[in-house]
Amino acid sequence: MSLRTVLTNATVVTGYAKLDDCALYIDEKGEIGDIFNMRRLASKNFPPDTLIIDVDGAFVMPGFIDSHLHGIGGWGTEDREVSSILNMSERLADFGVTAFMPTVYTDVLEKMLESTRAIVSAMGKEKGAKIMGVNLEGPFISMERVGAQNPEGVRKVDLKVFEQLIEAGKGKILCMTVAPELKGMR
Template sequence: MNRIVLYNATVYTGITKVEKSAVLIEDGLIADVFSQKRFEQKNFGASTKLYDLEGAYVTPGLIDTHIHGLHGYGTDDCTIEAILAMSDALTEYGVTGFCPTIYPQADENFMGSIKASAGAMGKEKGAHILGLHLEGPFINPEKKGVQIPEHMKSVDMDLMRSFYKAAGGNIVNMTVAPELKNMRELAIYCSRKGITLQAGHSNATYDQMREGMEAGITHSTHFFNAMRSMHHRDPGLVGAILIHPELTCELIADGEHVHPAIIQLLVKEKAADKICLVTDALKPTGQKAKCLFANNEEVYLGEDGIFHRVKDDVIAGSALTLNRGVANMVEFGVSRTDAITMATLSPAGIMGFEHQMGSLIPGRFANIAVFDHEFNAKATLVRGQFCKKDI
């Protein structure tokens, strides 16, 4: 039996905080979480590997359900190798699970991204590929953000079935605009296939979002960004998500995509397990190069910490890593326990993986991150195997 004990740590289980505690891992699973006193009373035997964490934080491995790329690799490379490189790079930041996210592009490239992302599943040695996130193409050009309108489409069920087939059934979540014609048919199809639908890149009114909820749209994409804002005569999509506690939402917590004061408002209205921290990170995130490209366009990293298109200075996307998102939430006044929940238990629950990961509970996969007190990753374990170790 392969046994590991991480001790002398502050353990955040994804649900609560346990001071001066230890985690026992056996054959890739969480076996127990217990106090330092109990650790000192146990005799683990010579075969058990013991790691003194000297007060570091132990958390469930972080889960990023919306990420396009990292370290110069992205889903738009349309290669298995690029997805596997993303998997490896993510462990540098304490991430143990992710959904490669595919944005609207030419049909052959969109399908190529799907096939590459699905083809990488089971081959990864780093962060586990949970399944694909399709950010479109059934979204509204009126809220395109930096997406290319020509690649956005009306709901097409034959096309959706071709996506699902190309992915081998491995689509976990999909961003859609609830107001599009035939959305109910798409929602019913996705519900039957276990695909979490999330409203985004949408100009939906409050009533249209209510209809979407009735059809099964339960989540939302990069809340506040690329969606209809709140008005006193029409709460819009933003208002619907704030008003209905059952709706969950993504949040890019870099302090630029959403102002910290608005984030404070959000956490007053939403429980921690209803907020899902994501990065929406672009391909050049963490890349050190003179020329950076994202969405096949040249970008630069601004002083504000986000990418801008060179040609018009428009915001092109995020350069956030998920561990920094957690650290930022703490800086914005959220408790460490809640901030960690938003990046672990919350995404696991929203995507239906809560019985496998997202919390440090016996029987769950030993997907674990060890952070210093500034949330720099010191170690990352995926199913009990070290992918990063500096302890």
């Protein structure tokens, strides 16, 4: 099978428009080389080993990015298992998600640390959606607005706890929910 591919009879969705009756050329690097109307297909000269696939009007668009996800398909970050995170990655790809940030609930510190370590350990081993980094919800949040978080995990601002989370995240924590009104947060 060729690395070069042309998807024909596609509905291409860009960041700006929906283009009906189009074709899309993917070069040998796996990058989009051209998007053009089907009327121009006959005038194109592709290498002879180019794979032509008729997608019969299917939508072709960039992959989705999920920046806040606790779980999918029965697997979740609260499992604190690398295998669960990797299963989430595979399942998300079934829905067009190409990258995500597994999100850790506020919980007792050791559970948050274990979840964070599992996410970091899974990075680079994905077979589906790529793990961009860790999203931490808390633990420095307000008890008045705890929502679905475990109240037992809510903490006052504590730099030693913060340092433990940062260490477990190994530079991969990209987002952290905090309550800015808490004493010591600013």
